[in-house]
Amino acid sequence: MKYKIAGKENPLVLKTPPLSSEYTMHIEEKNGSEVLVCTVGETVLHYDIRCIEDLYHMLQKQGGWMELGSADEQKPAKEGTVEALGRSETNPVGGWYGLKKGLRGRFGMYLPPLMEALGLAELTHEAKGNKMKAL
Numbered sequence: 001m002k003y004k005i006a007g008k009e010n011p012l013v014l015k016t017p018p019l020s021s022e023y024t025m026h027i028e029e030k031n032g033s034e035v036l037v038c039t040v041g042e043t044v045l046h047y048d049i050r051c052i053e054d055l056y057h058m059l060q061k062q063g064g065w066m067e068l069g070s071a072d073e074q075k076p077a078k079e080g081t082v083e084a085l086g087r088s089e090t091n092p093v094g095g096w097y098g099l100k101k102g103l104r105g106r107f108g109m110y111l112p113p114l115m116e117a118l119g120l121a122e123l124t125h126e127a128k129g130n131k132m133k134a135l
Helices: 050-062 107-117
Strands: 012-015 022-030 033-040 043-048 121-123 131-134
Touching: 012 107, 022 107, 033 107, 043 050, 043 107, 050 107, 050 131, 107 121, 107 131
Parallel strands: none
Antiparallel strands: 012 022, 022 033, 033 043, 121 131
C-alpha cells in the first residue's frame, strides 16, 4: 500500500483521539528504509512504516471495535488493545513497531488518528477509553 503522507516539509497535522493535542506525522528515510516520524511538541518518535498495513489487517481480522490502550514504553500495555498489538512478540515484526528505545510506546495514541486520516479506520473521540475499527 502507498499512503498519502507527505515528507518533512509538509507533515500531516493530526489530533490525539480525545482531540486534546496536535501532533504531526511524516515519512522520512532512515538507514535506507521509510519510517513514520511522529512529532509531539519537542518529542520525536519513529515507527516502522509497516505498522499501518499490519494494524489495518489485524483490525480487519479482529473485527469490531478495539480499545486503543495507549501507554508509554515503560508501562505494560493492557491485553487486547491496539497498544498491546504494537509491541507484541506475535505481531508481524515480532515486537515493537516503535523504533526509538525509550520512546517506543504510545502506538495506541498516535497511529489510530493517522489510520483515520488515511481512511482505513473509524475512531471514537471520547475523553478516555477510545476505540477503533477497520473500515
